[in-house]
Amino acid sequence: MMTGRAITTEGGDRALVDRCRAVLRDRPDAVVGPVALSLVTGVLVTHNALFALVVLVAVPLLFVIVRVPSVSSAALLLLAVPLMRPMILGEDLSAVATILALAAALLAWIDDRGSVRSDAAARTLVIFVAAIWAWILLLLSARTTFPVGDTLRGLVTVPVTVAAATIVLRNERRRTLVLKGVVAATIALCASYAVTYLLWRAGGYDFARIGRVRAGYEGRLTPLYAPFTATYSTVSIGGIPRFLGIAREPGMMAALLAWAFFMLPRIGWERRRWQLLIVVGLLGTQSTAGFGVFLMVWVSERFILRSGRSAFGVFLRRSAGVAVAVLAGWIAWYAPVFGVQAKTDFNQASVDVRSIAMDRGIQAVTQHPWGQDLVGADAVNSAINIVASIAVLGIPGFLLGASAVALPAVLSRQRRQALAPIGVILCTVAVSQPLTHSTALLLAVALAAASYTTQEPPGGTIGPPPPSVPPRKRLPVAA
Structure with missing residues (x-):
């Protein structure tokens, strides 16, 4: 059913979302318990210290995810940012960024109770990004010089x-x-x-150097300085390394x-x-x-x-x-x-x-x-x-x-x-x-x-506003 600019799922989709939310909110142990048990079993079997460290981080993180899906959704999208192109790790891990973004979208969908809000600015961005990649795909089919691997990689990661x-x-x-x-x-x-x-x-410069990280289009090693400053190259004037931050260049x-x-x-x-x-x-x-x-x-x-x-x-x-x-x-x-x-x-x-x-x-x-x-x-x-x-x-x-x-x-x-x-x-x-x-x-x-779009009330309710109820007319009081 469509009302205004809100699209609300009905029937089985709504029931599925409500059930997922009920399990996540009321019985988080039903989700985290089996996962934690399997992870602990894996530690005991493999005796892997790195795996044990992953468990120590993963179990509390799972509790946060199932209890506060809105915060978890935002956190996953933030985690994906340095893995996107053209960020510092995007050349190698852009597919991981897409997976994290999809997981964040799934949590957001659960948090919104399956409702889909249509926003003109966001809809326009998605449509035109999809359109430009459809055009690139059309050119790929008509030309022989297009890099097939890089084009298909972008087609899968960027619009999604x-x-x-x-x-x-x-x-x-x-x-x-x-x-x-x-x-x-x-x-x-x-x-x-x-x-x-x-x-x-x-x-x-050598006094502050603490290591190296891979950055840039070629993925070459570049200096990392204390506290956590990545640099890429130097300029001819002064020889000061250029601040790289979390970007590719x-x-x-x-x-x-x-x-x-x-x-x-x-x-x-x-x-x-x-x-x-x-x-x-x-x-x-x-x-x-x-x-x-x-x-x-x-x-x-x-x-x-x-x-x-x-x-x-x-x-x-x-x-x-x-x-x-x-x-x-x-x-x-x-x-x-x-x-x-x-x-x-x-x-x-x-x-x-x-x-x-x-x-x-x-x-x-x-x-x-x-x-x-x-x-x-x-x-x-x-x-x-x-x-x-x-x-x-x-x-x-x-x-x-x-x-x-x-x-x-x-x-x-x-x-x-x-x-x-x-x-x-x-x-x-x-x-x-x-x-x-x-x-x-x-x-x-x-x-x-x-x-800078339409403001939502605190908590971000999704869907059409409730119908307005006219005030009751007061009856005259007898003298």
Whole structure:
């Protein structure tokens, strides 16, 4: 039965969900007991210390899962984030991220009593992500140069993970937990980088190094510094390692930090200390594109998009915004380390590769509007951003990708507030990051759009509102 924007399951599905909830709530021992017993038996049989450690963690975790499915659902989705592409472990473990997201969606479905709430922004994101991958599958069947394995892997993981995430995020409590978890993790990583930088200044780089982790597109080992700061490479100016955080490369971490900066007001973390820590981390990435995107979106959000009481006040604010934007553009071009000019002087090859790929994408609008076959380095570089991807995916692929990111912001109830964080993602994929395989970026879009949609009451009830009951008429009192 469909009522308004809510779809409620009936009959056997409802009975099944109610029964599952009853067992989970009233008799958690019926679920955890047999599992714990089998795990303990496995420890006694195998005498495996690692297995015993897993038991010590798994049994309490099972109790939490069966008692509080909403919290468990959010926790599983948070656990999946660093395993998504383009995060630090996403190249090898994106399939695990999909499994965790599906488990989180199942718990969310149980927590919501099987009801499905239809949200325009989330529905649009899922539809366009599925559409762009359907288009890629069509191109795969028509061309011989497409990487079959990587394409099929993305087809299985990206749309499924995004759809599962939207199920988790449709409840206000769960999405608040996920949002706070992601933002808190980025702030903690930025604080770690600040401490690591002080250790570098005090004792040198080798003094703070504690190990290595695999990161990047090639999965190569990269240094890990105390307390828990992963770095990827160094720049020619100063030789300071670039802050990697939990991303695959510093430019992606810069996008995540800029997104988190504009999501701080949504969770009430607007203190200067949190903003300052995120800016420190953003500077630590030494990403030209990330720095430029942050400045552009900050100027737009602070000066141009805000309304005022009088037309003259709005005019003054926007005029100041234009002046600040010009200054920000000058900084983004000429700033040492971060500026485009500095990157051109010390890393001309990287700038040339990006420029050639984007020029090829722009030329494809008129010469190859349906895309073309590319091989070797040209095919790899076509995935630099959605503009360059026109050369392979054509105009339809570009329009579907841009719509998947932009339309959720337009359909959000608080559109102006959602434009800043989603604008960060849109600008990032336009200049420096690929979109089709970037599950984490699509999750950031879903989280920002869901955070600025229709508000739900505490506890996140799902389904249509109860019918209003007119007040009773008072009878006249006899004298």
